[in-house]
Amino acid sequence: MTFSSVIAKTYQTDILIIGSGSAGSTAAIAAANSKYKVTLVERYGFPGGTSTQMLDTFYGFFTPSDSPKKIVGGIPDTIVNALDTSGDIFLRPNTYGAGTGVNYNPEKLKQVWDKLLLKSGVELFYHTTLVGVEKLGAQTVCVFFHKGTGFFTITAKRVIDASGDADFCHWADIGYEKAGEKAPAQSMTTTFRMSNVEHDIYEAAGGKKMLKEKMAEAYSKGTHPLSRKEGSAHEMCQPKCISTVAVKVTDLDPLDVEGITKAEIEGRRQSFVFEDFFRAEVPGYENAKIIGLSHQIGVRETRRVYGNYRLTKEDCMQAKTFADQIFLCGAPIEDHRKGPDGGSETFWQYVPNGGIYGVPYGTIVPKETQTVWVVGRCFSATHDAHASCRSMAQTMSMGQAAGMAAVLSLGHDSDAKNIDIKKLQDSLVRLGAVLELPDAIADTSRNGWANNQGLL
Ligand SMILES: Cc1cc2nc3c(=O)[nH]c(=O)nc-3n(C[C@H](O)[C@H](O)[C@H](O)COP(=O)(O)OP(=O)(O)OC[C@H]3O[C@@H](n4cnc5c(N)ncnc54)[C@H](O)[C@@H]3O)c2cc1C
Known part of the structure; x- marks a missing residue:
């Protein structure tokens, strides 16, 4: 051109x-x-x-x-x-996972x-x-x-x-x-952050292991329409805040304008499904709310x-x-x-x-x-x-x-x-x-x- x-x-x-x-x-x-x-x-x-x-x-x-x-x-x-x-x-x-992280x-x-x-x-x-x-x-x-x-x-x-x-x-x-x-392209993820999380209550209730079990249960029973049965939520530098890698969007092309538009909308939709799940099912999250979604959906490749x-x-x-x-x-x-x-x-x-x-x-x-x-x-x-x-x-x-x-x-x-x-x-x-x-x-x-x- x-x-x-x-x-x-x-x-x-x-x-x-x-x-x-x-x-x-x-x-x-x-x-x-x-x-x-x-x-x-x-x-x-x-x-x-x-x-x-x-x-x-x-x-x-x-x-x-x-x-x-x-x-x-x-x-x-x-x-x-x-x-x-x-x-x-x-x-x-x-x-395990990717090794020790620097938050x-x-x-x-x-x-x-x-x-x-x-x-x-x-x-x-x-x-x-x-x-x-x-x-x-x-x-x-x-x-x-x-x-x-x-x-x-x-x-x-x-x-x-x-x-x-x-x-x-x-x-x-x-x-x-x-x-x-x-090979199948990796999925995309809208990350979200929640505030007002009571970490002590969460840890006392079983922490990561408990979250994994609750997520798998909600996924298999369909009590919350989660896109997957596992995902991570971890503490941030900011007090009482967590960050997640939970949402997953597949089968859309991020290099295509229609694909990325649909992916952004779907990523936001899933984020609030997760918010409902966390508030209803996970001890320590009863009064937590999403305070931010990623600037754009995360594209892995x-x-x-x-x-x-x-x-x-x-x-x-x-x-x-x-x-x-x-x-x-x-x-x-x-x-x-x-x-x-x-x-x-x-x-x-x-x-x-x-x-x-x-x-x-x-x-x-x-x-x-x-x-x-x-x-x-x-x-x-x-x-x-x-x-x-x-x-x-x-x-x-x-x-x-x-x-x-x-x-x-x-x-x-x-x-x-x-x-x-x-x-x-x-x-x-x-x-x-x-x-x-x-x-x-x-x-x-x-x-x-x-x-x-x-x-x-
Ligand atoms: C959901 C998700 C979770 C991940 N989790 C982790 C993690 O926890 N820890 C970890 O270490 N890695 C993680 N990764 C992998 C890692 O973050 C990425 O591989 C890495 O950040 C890519 O860096 P980059 O500089 O290549 O690309 P990017 O960070 O994507 O940077 C590319 C830059 O180019 C700009 N740009 C693009 N097109 C144009 C253009 N045409 N003109 C001008 N500017 C342009 C973009 O705006 C952007 O700022 C994750 C990735 C994703 C998507």
């Missing part, structure tokens, strides 16, 4: 990042600590993407086992430290991202949506829309697609697999770009390591999809023996390009591998690797595929990234993060 007749303004940058989710914001911070101009564009009015639109727990920093290891560091640590300084995190130890206040996280982005010197455009790519190459021209400014372009020497949906790659005709093509390397289930389950690995992951495959009875279920498959695998550089470099990286939930992986490697500690790690790779590629006038991997790995390690499998067992029993640093 040609936009030239309606372009209101033009901008130039060195490194352009599309989407300010956990991957894009981290990429921007990493890239901006250089001599190059970095521009970050986000369609909403705040940074963080899924991390602030709907969630409150970073998973993936720790491996899930009786002897957890801390496997992510660098800028992700800086983010958590900033939250810890203002008392806005606590650790939620877990030996945070998502509203505070929006400000932390803002501050770190501005401090790094990133040029920010909020309320701005990528709507086209006019030219791909040494100087890539992207077209954006802001409702007041109209259409405008940014010309960039390097581009990092961190849009979650691989919108840049889509508009630039870069190849990808669409979720649902080869849409497009996964074909990269120079495609991470596979075997790589994860065989705990493979790679000479060009740029970060680590130990999370299980966590696949949210329809179960045999038609309700949505979560299927888990753990890396054997608390194993940890490495993720190679080629997973963030699209096959057909020289000046583009793709990070976050649209990176190059099969459905199963993606279901393991999409927690936010990992998406932040991809971001910091891509940001630094873009800087290296500009500095040496090399293309994305030919950067010096050793140099990239060295600069990641200098930043604090963990690239070698650690031996030390992490102490996840503490409340704070900075305190943990010396112990890990």
